[in-house]
Amino acid sequence: MQQSNRKPTMSSDFIPFHKPAIGEEEIRSVVETLKSGWLTTGPKVKTLEAEFASYIGCSHAVAVNSGTAALHLALEAVGIKSGDEVIVPTMTFTATAEVVLYLGARPVLVDCSTDDLNIDVDRVEAAISSRTKAIIPVHIAGRPCAMDEILAIARRHGLQVIEDAAHALPASYHGRKIGSIGDITCFSFYATKTMTTGEGGMATTENPDWAKRMRMMSLHGISHDAWNRYTKEGSWYYEVISPGFKYNLTDLAAALGIEQLKKCDQFYEARRQIAHRYDEAFRDVPGIQIPASAANVQHAWHLYIIELELEQLRIGRPAFIEALNHHNVGTSVHFIPLHLHPFYRDKFGYKPEDFPGAGKVFPRIISLPIYPGMTEANVDDVITAVLQITKEHRR
Numbered sequence: 494m495q496q497s498n499r500k501p502t503m504s505s506d507f508i509p510f511h512k513p514a515i516g517e518e519e520i521r522s523v524v525e526t527l528k529s530g531w532l533t534t535g536p537k538v539k540t541l542e543a544e545f546a547s548y549i550g551c552s553h554a555v556a557v558n559s560g561t562a563a564l565h566l567a568l569e570a571v572g573i574k575s576g577d578e579v580i581v582p583t584m585t586f587t588a589t590a591e592v593v594l595y596l597g598a599r600p601v602l603v604d605c606s607t608d609d610l611n612i613d614v615d616r617v618e619a620a621i622s623s624r625t626k627a628i629i630p631v632h633i634a635g636r637p638c639a640m641d642e643i644l645a646i647a648r649r650h651g652l653q654v655i656e657d658a659a660h661a662l663p664a665s666y667h668g669r670k671i672g673s674i675g676d677i678t679c680f681s682f683y684a685t686k687t688m689t690t691g692e693g694g695m696a697t698t699e700n701p702d703w704a705k706r707m708r709m710m711s712l713h714g715i716s717h718d719a720w721n722r723y724t725k726e727g728s729w730y731y732e733v734i735s736p737g738f739k740y741n742l743t744d745l746a747a748a749l750g751i752e753q754l755k756k757c758d759q760f761y762e763a764r765r766q767i768a769h770r771y772d773e774a775f776r777d778v779p780g781i782q783i784p785a786s787a788a789n790v791q792h793a794w795h796l797y798i799i800e801l802e803l804e805q806l807r808i809g810r811p812a813f814i815e816a817l818n819h820h821n822v823g824t825s826v827h828f829i830p831l832h833l834h835p836f837y838r839d840k841f842g843y844k845p846e847d848f849p850g851a852g853k854v855f856p857r858i859i860s861l862p863i864y865p866g867m868t869e870a871n872v873d874d875v876i877t878a879v880l881q882i883t884k885e886h887r888r
């Protein structure tokens with residue numbers, strides 16, 4: 494968090510929901526790569542993969558051009574096929590479920606816990622059928638799911654666990670970094686994420702066969718990547734093993750990512766401090782519920798999601814967001830549960846009452862700004878705005 498001597502008042506400048514933290518190091522690195530003549534997948538991607546694997550403490554890291562691509566490749570690598578079923582929480586972004594559909598499989602939605610918005614572990618087993626092949630836990634906001642319980646269910650039923658860790662860098666569960674626990678873990682480097690390459694993603698795993706398959710399928714399913722094919726020591730010869738995808742990360746993006754990864758812990762510390770300020774300010778405020786604390790995990794604090802205690806307020810979430818906007822505070826909502834979207838509702842016949850947990854929390858959640866570029870005055874302004882609106886509209 495940047496220092497400021499300003500007194501807390503209503504913000505005069507709009508505080509956006511998110512601003513990426515791009516410094517001179519990132520700019521220099523991208524410019525150097527532009528000048529190097531090597532723009533697409535090459536040495537920078539290799540470096541980012543090696544440094545990411547070392548940071549997470551995993552054996553393999555495969556860089557791709559989005560978190561969605563990482564999820565798709567992960568499911569393909571573990572063998573998800575047409576007719577299979579994959580357990581997906583309803584409280585997530587559509588990417589988590591759409592990749593299941595890419596492979597002709599069916600996403601089977603499971604409700605969220607009203608405590609932490611993560612998949613309700615107690616409801617997972619009831620959703621498993623003879624066709625189920627995998628579970629995709631999503632670490633919502635960066636707070637790790639109950640991985641011991643999820644892995645135990647998966648092992649009992651012979652399922653793979655593909656973690657959607659789009660929000661969970663850096664997060665840890667019982668002392669282990671997210672990215673080193675499930676069968677394959679997928680990260681996103683989208684512009685709003687805790688580290689960014691503009692667009693990008695990474696899949697981590699301990700399994701060399703899956704890593705090899707994802708790497709190959711990320712570049713048309715051919716036997717060598719561009720690095721091997723076009724450098725002097727590389728060969729012109731290649732073989733198409735499978736009709737793959739065009740999911741490779743560029744060196745331009747990786748040049749940005751290498752510098753972002755170096756700052757990952759520093760960025761985390763800034764977000765943790767903001768989360769702590771919000772916790773302290775809102776903890777005992779009637780009308781506002783802060784994120785529940787959890788023992789033995791590190792929350793990445795990609796998002797800070799408050800819940801409105803609607804029974805105590807005279808306004809609903811849309812009016813609250815509008816009032817925050819009026820106070821120059823940008824917000825977002827994570828997420829509109831999948832079963833409420835026309836596609837998932839119509840295709841699979843889901844009804845709102847099928848997911849009471851998500852139904853309860855969805856109308857209450859608001860994501861507040863939380864990113865390293867926020868000044869202390871910005872944080873003060875967000876707190877002041879939330880407190881004022883809550884006070885004005887309390888029953």
Ligand SMILES: Cc1ncc(COP(=O)(O)O)c(C=O)c1O
Pocket residue numbers: 559560561562585586588589631657659660680681682683692693694
């Ligand atoms: C939970 C979740 N999963 C997956 C994705 C997809 O990531 P990407 O945008 O990098 O494809 C996102 C984000 O944008 C997300 O929030």
